Every structure is written in structure tokens, then in C-alpha cells.
Amino acid sequence: MNPGKLATQAARSMRRYPLRTSLMMAGIVAGIASLAALASIGEATKRETMRRFKNMIGTFDTIMVRPGGGRSRGMPTLVNVPPTLRFDDARAIATNLPEIKAVAEMQSAFDIDVKYRDRAASPAVFGVSANWLSLRSDEVEQGAFFSEEQDQSLARVAVIGPELRKSLFPDDDEPLGKTIRIAEVPFQVIGVLHGRGAGPAGGSLDNLALIPVNTASRRLFNRDYVTMLIAQLKDPSRSEDAVAAVTALLRERHHIRPPALDDFAVTNPAAVMARVTQASGTLEKILTGVAVMALMVGGIVIMSLMSIAVSERRSEIGIRRAAGASRGDIVMQFTLEAAFVSLSGGLLGVIIGWGGLEAATRLQKLPPVFVWQPLGVSLLLSLAIGLAFGGYPAWKASRVDPAQALRS
Amino acid sequence: MIEMENVTRLYPRGQEIIEALRGVSFRVLPGEFACVRGASGSGKSTLLNILGCLDRPTSGTYRLECDNVSQCSDRQLSAIRNRKIGFIFQSFNLLPRTTALENVEIPMVYRDGRVDRRRALRALDRVGLGGRASHFAAELSGGEQQRVAVARALINDPALILADEPTGNLDAAAGRDVMRLLQDLNREGRTILLVTHDDAVASYASRELLLADGRIASDRAAFTSGPAMGGSR
Numbered sequence: 001m002n003p004g005k006l007a008t009q010a011a012r013s014m015r016r017y018p019l020r021t022s023l024m025m026a027g028i029v030a031g032i033a034s035l036a037a038l039a040s041i042g043e044a045t046k047r048e049t050m051r052r053f054k055n056m057i058g059t060f061d062t063i064m065v066r067p068g069g070g071r072s073r074g075m076p077t078l079v080n081v082p083p084t085l086r087f088d089d090a091r092a093i094a095t096n097l098p099e100i101k102a103v104a105e106m107q108s109a110f111d112i113d114v115k116y117r118d119r120a121a122s123p124a125v126f127g128v129s130a131n132w133l134s135l136r137s138d139e140v141e142q143g144a145f146f147s148e149e150q151d152q153s154l155a156r157v158a159v160i161g162p163e164l165r166k167s168l169f170p171d172d173d174e175p176l177g178k179t180i181r182i183a184e185v186p187f188q189v190i191g192v193l194h195g196r197g198a199g200p201a202g203g204s205l206d207n208l209a210l211i212p213v214n215t216a217s218r219r220l221f222n223r224d225y226v227t228m229l230i231a232q233l234k235d236p237s238r239s240e241d242a243v244a245a246v247t248a249l250l251r252e253r254h255h256i257r258p259p260a261l262d263d264f265a266v267t268n269p270a271a272v273m274a275r276v277t278q279a280s281g282t283l284e285k286i287l288t289g290v291a292v293m294a295l296m297v298g299g300i301v302i303m304s305l306m307s308i309a310v311s312e313r314r315s316e317i318g319i320r321r322a323a324g325a326s327r328g329d330i331v332m333q334f335t336l337e338a339a340f341v342s343l344s345g346g347l348l349g350v351i352i353g354w355g356g357l358e359a360a361t362r363l364q365k366l367p368p369v370f371v372w373q374p375l376g377v378s379l380l381l382s383l384a385i386g387l388a389f390g391g392y393p394a395w396k397a398s399r400v401d402p403a404q405a406l407r408s
Numbered sequence: 409m410i411e412m413e414n415v416t417r418l419y420p421r422g423q424e425i426i427e428a429l430r431g432v433s434f435r436v437l438p439g440e441f442a443c444v445r446g447a448s449g450s451g452k453s454t455l456l457n458i459l460g461c462l463d464r465p466t467s468g469t470y471r472l473e474c475d476n477v478s479q480c481s482d483r484q485l486s487a488i489r490n491r492k493i494g495f496i497f498q499s500f501n502l503l504p505r506t507t508a509l510e511n512v513e514i515p516m517v518y519r520d521g522r523v524d525r526r527r528a529l530r531a532l533d534r535v536g537l538g539g540r541a542s543h544f545a546a547e548l549s550g551g552e553q554q555r556v557a558v559a560r561a562l563i564n565d566p567a568l569i570l571a572d573e574p575t576g577n578l579d580a581a582a583g584r585d586v587m588r589l590l591q592d593l594n595r596e597g598r599t600i601l602l603v604t605h606d607d608a609v610a611s612y613a614s615r616e617l618l619l620a621d622g623r624i625a626s627d628r629a630a631f632t633s634g635p636a637m638g639g640s641r
């Protein structure tokens with residue numbers, strides 16, 4: 001048996017009957033096209049969600065603690081902050097828990113006017129500790145972030161987001177060293193953040209001003225409670241343990257005994273992320289199921305047309321057997337033929353599916369979604385279908401009795 | 409070359425059993441040119457199929473060049489057909505949507521080594537169809553198709569050529585061309601077994617086996633000196 005020569009024969013007979021070949025391919029083309037498109041959309045959506053999520057959270061080796069009780073899930077909101085989580089809670093978490101490497105504090109306010117000369121904007125104003133930058137894996141593009149000493153000495157310095165910079169310093173003015181007024185308190189701009197782009201909900205994450213958290217607490221907001229704590233984990237793979245430890249510590253400090261409700265909530269971004277991708281994973285599974293059904297239909301079409309072809313091609317089988325083809329040769333040749341048909345259908349389907357997707361994203365002005373893995377998987381799948389559904393007709397072909405087939 | 413002993417072939421058909429061959433024994437020596445004759449239904453094609461390893465006897469033994477063919481596997485039988493036997497059929501049996509050249513190449517597909525296109529072209533040249541290599545089989549006349557079949561039969565240089573009424577669908581002139589080719593192949597030392605109803609065709613053979621009702625009724629040397637194929641058949 002020589003697979004190369006048999007493959008040549010298979011490819012020739014595929015070309016010899018173009019109508020039958022295209023009929024056999026049709027189902028596969030449709031199935032693979034939709035599968036390739038769906039899978040690409042699914043994969044691209046997942047990646048985009050992950051990217052935006054990461055934009056908002058920074059790194060995945062942190063957990064978040066915010067005030068207010070209940071078992072509310074999802075991302076913390078920053079308005080209407082209950083006064084239950086305090087600075088000394090943050091210090092206790094940082095010093096008492098071995099699971100935690102560092103804690104960053106954050107206070108926030110919205111709808112505060114920020115002015116530079118005659119320009120005004122209302123960004124989010126965050127008071128954050130000096131280690132904020134590293135915990136969020138944020139970057140300063142220009143200038144510097146404030147230091148621990150500046151935080152302790154209640155320095156009036158600010159680091160602004162690129163969008164706020166654009167609204168306050170529109171003409172490419174140099175913002176560093178300029179004095180802006182936050183709620184009429186003068187602050188010196190010492191840095192500009194790197195842009196983060198859109199969050200999971202689509203809003204911008206760049207319209208903000210960061211000031212030292214102690215400055216914010218004493219000079220601006222006059223609060224000794226925080227909007228949120230971010231705790232960095234020593235071991236990111238054991239985030240659930242850290243959540244449990246933080247919860248236990250805070251319950252003790254706040255004198256809470258279940259069934260009394262917590263007056264704080266701990267969020268584990270890694271877990272939330274897992275839920276989000278799992279949710280989009282279910283949708284993907286349903287869509288994939290539909291496409292796989294289409295492929296099954298395509299496979300069955302191949303199987304039935306091939307079976308019909310086997311009876312039509314009895315004399316060809318007889319001729320080949322007389323010329324020395326063994327049963328194995330016949331099985332191989334017909335299986336290869338089905339595999340080629342199916343693979344060509346798959347190739348065409350991938351091109352159509354991907355082309356359709358390209359056209360759709362262009363039309364909708366969405367970001368391009370080329371992800372090659374689903375396309376490769378689709379191709380392999382079409383090959384597998386050809387082999388699986390071509391196998392039975394090929395076996396039937398090999399059982400044709402040559403003496404009978406040659407009797408005319 | 410060929411040794412058959414008490415070969416039978418039964419076909420079940422519904423309740424009854426059809427005895428196509430009822431105990432056939434004969435030998436053929438290498439280089440012989442024998443023809444098989446007999447009435448329709450006497451078992452000629454059945455015999456030829458067994459000789460060609462396309463079918464197996466129900467009982468009895470068949471040796472081809474000392475191999476006991478009755479005990480071979482499908483793979484071994486296929487190899488024997490491929491290397492030792494060339495087939496020519498009444499209805500040509502070419503692949504219709506395939507060129508003459510590719511038809512001739514088919515036996516090379518199922519043997520070791522590559523498909524030698526030049527060799528196939530030489531075989532076509534030999535049967536006088538070098539100029540038709542790229543024509544589809546269906547575009548050729550009956551005589552040309554049968555000559556392509558002859559080229560295909562000899563491409564793997566077989567020792568035995570089996571022809572089942574090779575001139576049955578041809579006119580006298582085309583039939584004569586095919587018989588001359590077979591005669592050439594016999595002169596090269598190949599053994600030829602030929603089924604025919606036609607006296608003129610039979611006259612090429614040096615031996616005549618007569619089948620009647622699944623048995624050999626007579627086996628005699630043909631005394632005609634050379635072919636006497638006239639205008640009428």
C-alpha cells in the first residue's frame with residue numbers, strides 16, 4: 001500500500017465528479033463557516049472581556065475589601081460609601097496576616113470640580129496610598145508618583161489621568177508643576193498616568209486624579225474610612241485562603257458573629273473573572289453545539305453520497321481490484337477521497353467564515369477579531385469528519401465483489 | 409504455469425444452488441495460447457475469474473506458478489493479480505472520465521515504486537495509441553479502448569494474460585488488431601487464456617478447451633496453422 005499514490009488517485013476522482021464533490025462539500029462548508037465565525041467571535045469576545053477586566057483591576061494577585069455588608073457580588077461601586085472600613089483595619093490586615101504582602105488604601109469622590117485657570121472638569125478623585133501604583137500595575141507616563149513621605153506629610157500633589165490632562169491642558173501645555181484646584185484646594189501636578197482604555201462596562205478609566213490618601217482624608221474629604229482596600233497576595237494561587245483570613249480578621253475587629261451580617265465585603269477578582277469567562281463559555285458552548293450539529297449533517301451527507309457513489313462506481317472498484325488493488329487499498333483510497341472533500345469544504349468554510357466575520361466587523365466598525373486557533377481547530381474537525389463519515393462507505397467499497405462488479 | 413484440480417464453483421440462488429463449475433481439472437504450460445469455448449452459461453467467465461484470482465473456488469485446488477492460490481489472503485491475491493496477471497474484458501472496462509494514459513497507469517498505482525509515466529506512454533505506443541494518451545477513454549472508439557486495455561494489461565509485465573471475449577464488442581478489423589497484439593504478447597513468452605465464441609479468434613490459439621455445463625467436455629490441440637481470420641465472423 002502506498003498512501004501517496006492512493007492520495008493522488010483520490011484527488012483525481014474528487015475532481016472527476018465536480019457536482020457530487022460540491023454537494024458533499026456544501027454541508028461541511030456551511031458548518032465550518034459558522035463554526036469558524038462563532039468560535040472566532042467567542043474567543044475574541046473572551047479576550048476583550050479579559051483585557052478590559054484587567055484594565056480595571058490591574059493585576060490578578062490582589063483581593064479587594066470594601067465597606068458595606070451583604071453578599072453583593074461583582075465589582076465595587078465607589079459612591080455612597082458606608083463608614084465601616086477604616087485606616088486601622090488596613091494596617092491590621094497588612095501587619096497581622098501572613099497571606100498578605102501589602103495593602104493599599106483608597107478614598108474616592110465623584111463630582112468634585114477640578115480646575116486649572118478657567119478650565120473645569122469633574123473627574124473621579126482618588127486618594128490612594130503610595131504603593132497604589134505597584135499594586136495596580138499602573139504606570140506613570142510623565143513625571144513621578146508621590147512617595148510615602150509625601151503621603152505622610154499631607155503633601156498637596158496630584159497625578160492625573162490622560163483624559164483629565166486633555167480637558168485641563170488641551171493645547172499640549174506642560175501639566176507638570178502646574179497648580180490645579182481640587183474642590184478649591186490647590187494641588188501641584190507631579191505626574192501623568194499611562195492610559196488604561198476602557199473598563200468592562202465600556203467607560204473610560206482615564207478621567208481621574210490621584211492624590212495621597214492622607215492628604216485626601218485630612219484636607220479634602222475629612223473622613224477616616226476608606227472606599228476600598230486592595231490587598232496584594234503572597235501566593236496568588238491561594239486567593240480563597242486569603243479571602244477567608246481577611247474575612248475572619250475583620251469580623252473579629254468589627255465584633256461580628258454570624259448570623260449577624262458583615263459590614264464589609266471581600267471581592268476576589270480572580271474568582272469573578274473565572275465566573276465571567278465561564279458565562280461567556282456557556283454561550284460559546286451552545287453556539288458550538290449548533291455548528292457541530294451542522295457539521296454532523298454535513299458528515300451524514302458525505303456518508304450517504306459516498307455510499308451512493310460506491311454503488312455507482314462498482315465497475316471502477318472492479319477495475320482497480322483486477323489491477324491489483326487489495327481491500328485495504330480500496331478502503332484507503334475512498335477514505336482519503338472523503339477526507340479531501342471534507343477538508344476542502346473545511347478550508348472553504350474557514351475562508352468564508354473568516355471573510356464574513358471580517359466584513360461584519362468592518363461594517364460595524366468593531367475591532368478586528370482574527371484568532372487563528374478556532375480556524376485551525378475547524379480545519380482539523382473537517383478532516384476528522386471526512387475520516388469518520390467516509391470510513392463506512394469506504395469499507396463498503398472494499399466489500400464489493402470484483403468478479404461480480406466486472407460482469408457487465 | 410496453471411494447475412487446476414477438481415475445481416468447483418457453486419452459487420447459491422434462493423433455495424437452489426447453481427453449479428457453475430462441477431469439477432474442472434487441467435494444466436496450462438508456460439507460453440501456451442489456449443482458448444476456452446462453450447455455450448453461454450457453461451461457466452467460461454466463472455473459470456476465468458478463478459484463474460484471475462478475482463474469485464475463489466468452492467472446492468478443489470488451483471496452483472498458479474506453484475502457489476496454492478486457494479489458500480492466499482486477499483492481500484496476497486491482490487499482489488498476484490497485480491504482478492502476474494493482465495486482464496482484458498469484453499466491455500473494455502476503462503475508467504470513462506480518465507485519460508488513456510491514466511488508465512494504463514492504474515496497475516502501477518498498486519505496486520511498489522512510483523507511477524512511471526514514460527513506461528505507460530511506451531505501452532500506449534506499443535498498441536499504436538501514443539497520440540491518444542491525453543484523450544478521455546470515453547472519447548475513443550471501441551477498438552482503441554480495447555487497445556488501451558491491452559496496454560494496461562501488459563504494463564506490469566505479467567506472465568499470464570486472461571481475456572474474456574476481447575473481440576466481442578469489436579468489428580472484424582478492430583478485433584484483428586487486438587488479436588495481433590495478443591499474438592505478439594504470446595510470442596514474448598506470455599501465457600494467454602482467451603474466452604471466445606468466434607472461430608476466427610479461436611484460430612489464433614494452439615489449444616482449445618471446450619466447456620459444457622461446468623465440465624471440460626474436450627481438450628485438444630488446435631491444428632489450424634496460424635490465424636485464418638476472414639472478413640466475416
Ligand SMILES: Nc1ncnc2c1ncn2[C@@H]1O[C@H](COP(=O)(O)OP(=O)(O)OP(=O)(O)O)[C@@H](O)[C@H]1O
Pocket residue numbers: 404419420421426427428446447448449450451452453454455
Ligand atoms: N454471481 C452469480 N450468482 C449466481 N449465479 C451465477 C453468478 N455468476 C454466474 N452465475 C451462473 O453461473 C453459470 C455460469 O456463468 P458464466 O458467466 O461463467 O457463463 P459463461 O460461460 O461465461 O456465459 P457467457 O458465454 O454468456 O458469458 C450461469 O448459469 C450463471 O447464471
Ligand SMILES: [Mg+2]
Pocket residue numbers: 452453454572
Ligand atoms: Mg461469460
